[in-house]
Amino acid sequence: MLTTIARILPRRRFSFLLPLTGLLTSLALPSLAQTADQAAATRGFAECKQRLQAQAIAAGVSPETATDVMARVEHLDRVIELDRRQPEFTTTFADYLNRRVNEDRISTGRKMLRAHQDLLQRVTDETGVPAPYLMAFWGLETNFGSYFGKMSVPSSLTTLACDPRRSSFFTTQLIAALRIIDEGAIPADQMEGSWAGAMGHVQFMPTVFLKHAVDADGDGRRDLWNSLPDALMSAGRFLQSMGWDGDYRWGREVLLPDNFDYSLADGRRLPLQQWRELGITDAFGKPLAQEPIKAKLVVPAGHRGPAFLAYHNFNVIMGWNRSEFYAIAVGHLADRIAGAGGLQNPPPEDAPTLSRDNIINLQEALQARGFDSGTPDGILGPATRSAIRQFQASAGLVADGYPGDVVLDRLNIAGNQ
Template sequence: MANRFPQCIERLERQAIEAGVSSQTAGEVLAGAEYLERVIELDRRQPEFTTTFADYLNRRVNSDRVSRGRKLLDQHEELLERVTRKTGVPAPYLVAFWGLETNFGSYFGKMSVPSSLATLACDERRSQFFTEQLIAALRIVDEGAIPAEQMEGSWAGAMGHVQFMPTVFLRHAVDGDGDGKRDLWNSLPDAMMSAGHFLQDLGWNGDYRWGREVLLPAEFDYSLADGRKLPLEQWRTLGVTDAFGNKLANEPIEAALVVPAGHRGPAFLAYKNFNVIMGWNRSEFYAIAVGHLADRI
């Protein structure tokens, strides 16, 4: 594919300009885009799909991350409370997303976002999706959020403290510090307010948690773990308890049973906010990790 990359870049430049990107931005940024073989390699082995649930959770929710999350929760209390008041998303969840996405801002990724997205847009596997992301990234450069040469992120083009994809940035990022720019790299207020705004737009319900770990009775019918949502009262009737063996709360809420490691592994009841987290990242492993980390923080 590398030998076809120059011709693909010419096509992408035309598409970007047709989509409303300035010809100057499209020409200058794409002229500097490079084909990155490493990006293709990483695209073929994403951790949510190549590791066990236990390994995934233990790597991402550990005592060090919990301890640091608690310290940052206190350190940024005023900012996080402001985000919660405005969006309804509790502070521990904001910190949990931050922790899982960039280890609390310690690593944004070192890949050139334009080069990564151009590489993936020229790959047949998900060309349409990444072409859309590339054009969105060029629009972000056009609006002056960040110079193209400073636009670094993950191999897939996710950017900033909370690793927004470019289309998510355009639709949901906000100016949280009042300087007139949406800067998810250098402004924590922008990043946290944008994260809360995104989750709010996805339908976050501030009255309830994400879900909870539960214990299932012997001889439980695992066919119920098929995505169906039942009232908590019905799960109680089926003998499901919380992780400590206590009866489930009698709340007017529906939940789906999730068993990410099969019938021998842990079980969880997922509430509506679990689906909201899945709107951020379509991985059950990720959604459980966010909820578990938020609980521990």
């Protein structure tokens, strides 16, 4: 159209058309480049699918299943987006716990405890895991089966397996998922779960499914989506395999004496009697029972928040999810479902929320003052907590290793409320 106009109209009046034509051409170039990139990405994904299909068949998946499922797999951009996303702010313990252990979830857990009493008793008899813990895992993982995730597991896992960041791990998970489909546990088009491939009532990854899922209802299939007996018995078997101790609970809230040495909250496990001798009591101020068990001290929100003595089963829970916040939430929710009250010392809700950049600044500030926090990485790990304790001690503060407002102010680190 621009060429036609240029022929009809005098050049001197419409000389702007030539620059405009060049501008339009330059604007079109990125679009062409993007199209070429997209075409290359599509070819690369198709080639990756072929490689994964061949690997699955070599690993024992039937050619029919591997071919059929992989032909329908799609690249999910949303999965890569979620995998790349790092939380801008770390969650405070108060926010984490209050979102997960709330009155609605406690009430629903108690109703489910009564509704599935016979099934839960059977799982407890066979695995040693008490019913309230099974309800707590179920409640935290899928809100008692109300939400499993809507992502196609084969497509999610293929997308992640074809991405270089964690290709090996997700290739293993994909092949496991294909084996699950191959055994007839669930049709491929019904295998939905989280963006990372966790599935069913209790959100098992495919490799965990293959190793620990069981057919508890006797229908010939291990179905963690549609069979609650299969799901809860599988959860019990998984916890049992990690060494669940049916004689003891997960841990308990405790009270610490004044001037307590918080360096003891470094993961070491001491006999309960030794904690008792150090002045620790139960949450109501009564002496700890004299039982032959070891525990570690966990102080997730510093000296202003609750303290817990965590037993062996706490570590078992962390075998399910490597977060101490998660393990405390499971244990506390189980206690509440069983009828216990809330924490005697709830976590402070005004604690600062720190971004990864905030934590890096904190680590650098500690290093500058001679307190070794390790390589600044934005992770509040043991080395950083140790450095905070040393700084707190030098400044005459409670040396709990927690980056509260006073620590941040002294180091000129801006936090977020």
